[in-house]
Amino acid sequence: MIEVLLALVAGVIGGILSRWIPFPKKTPPLPHIEVDSSHEYMVTRGVEMFYEGGDLHMAKIRRQENPGAVLIADGINRG
Structure with a gap:
């Protein structure tokens, strides 16, 4: 019972503090690539x-x- 109460109190305190502490924003998405021959694509694993x-499809x-x-x-x- 004590553990449940402590967890509840910790959650409330964490929720209150999260409003005052700024968290980093998400990174912006990568720009969309137009499929044409003006781009250079590489597929690598290590060296x-x-x-x-x-050719993007290849x-x-x-x-x-x-x-x-x-x-x-x-x-x-690009992963």
């Missing part, structure tokens, strides 16, 4: 390069074929 070129295929690989578009990591 291994699986694809480098201007880059996505290579990323799916290689677990753990990331898609980098114009120098921005």
Whole structure:
């Protein structure tokens, strides 16, 4: 019973303090990429390069074929 009361009090105090302490805002979303040949795409995992070129669809295929690989578009990591 004491534990429940302490948890309730801690929750109330945390809720009150959260209104006074500013928390960092979410990071803004990455800009949308237009699909055209003016972009440079790379698919890498560590030092291994699986694809480098201007075809987004091919880059996505290579990323799916290689677990753990990331898609980098114009120098921005897209996951």
